[in-house]
Amino acid sequence: MTILVTGATGNIGRKVVDQLLARGATDVRALTNNPGKAALPAGVEVAEGYLGRLDSLPPAFAGVDRMYLAPAPGNVSEVLALAREAGVRHVVDLSGEPESWWGSVCTAVEGSGLAWTHLWPADFMENTLMWAPQIRETGSVREPRPESASAPIAMIDIAAVAATALLSDGHLGRAYSLGGPEVLSRTALVGHLATALGRDITFIESSRDETIEALRSAMGDRAIWYVDNVLTDFDPDPESLPITSVADITGRPATTFAEWATDNAALFTAD
Incomplete structure (x- = not known):
């Protein structure tokens, strides 16, 4: 049973490869646009191509039974037709x-x-890395809604759920809303980062335009999209957020934000 991981050198796809291998998968194929720089583990079959180049996909799909599909909204129907x-x-x-x-x-x-x-994930814990430049330069984080809350999830946990679903037919026809193990406000996230970094970090409530400007050094023009589409979606009622889905599906505890912040503290201090 060959399993294809698309976007295999991306932030989540690469972790899906690792999680499949950790669960004993022996026939994993990884789709990457640059095999020479992919640095994929031994035993993984590397297929050159990417979802945006349809003519590269038929060889990658040959003999594949199951597939992890990275988001490709621009041509997803064509990709799926080739897969079928x-x-x-x-x-x-x-x-x-x-x-x-x-x-x-x-x-x-x-x-x-x-x-x-x-797999329908909540806010990624890794998205807090967009705060890194302003934390380094000003010791502060600027956002408009300090008490808005989410249940952020680590990408490694999304990958673990993906690997679990790929290796079993018990998840067919299921839509999983994936959240982390805790509901946290934006100020609580900043507090955990301050603890992990061993320094004071101030949360400054800011306007839309001030927030976009504070994020530009990390996100460029994507800061506008992020502020207008993602920050506005954080659930004002944290009781409605799923916070046990990773453990329910994988049988393993999900990563807490405090754990993630400690493990990734160096990313907030390096230029």
């Missing part, structure tokens, strides 16, 4: 609820005729 033609049976996609900005992915997957498992 090649005999792919089950797709585990990273997407979002139908009404979300990644919703077109899960809608296309369901319409493809392939068996599916949707």
Whole structure:
């Protein structure tokens, strides 16, 4: 049973490869646009290509039974048509609820005729790295809604869920809302980072435009999209957020933000 991981050198795809190997998978194929720089583990079959180049996909799909699908909203229907033609049976996609900005992915997957498992993650813990430049330069974080809350999830936990779903038929037809183990406000996240870095970090409530300007050095023009689309989506009612999904699916505790911050503290101090 060959499992294809698309986006295999991306932030989550690379971790999916590792999680599959950790669970004993022996027939893993990794799709990457630059095999020479991929540095994938021994025993992983490397296929050159990427989802944006459709003519590279048929060789990568050949003999594949299951596939992790990185988000490709621009041409997802065409990708899935090629996968189905090649005999792919089950797709585990990273997407979002139908009404979300990644919703077109899960809608296309369901319409493809392939068996599916949707992964709908909450805010990534790694997104706090966008604060790193202003923490280094000013010792502060600027955002408009200090008490807005989410259940942020570590990418390694998303990858663990993906690997679990790829290795079992018990997750077919399931859509999993994935959250971390705690509901945390934006100020609580900053507090955990301050502890991990061993320094004071001030949260400064700011306007939309001030927030965008503070994030530009880390995100460029994507700061506008992030502030207008992501920050506004944090649930004002934390009681409604899923916080046990990773443990429920994988049987292992999810990463706490305090653990993640401690493990990644160096990323906030390095230029």
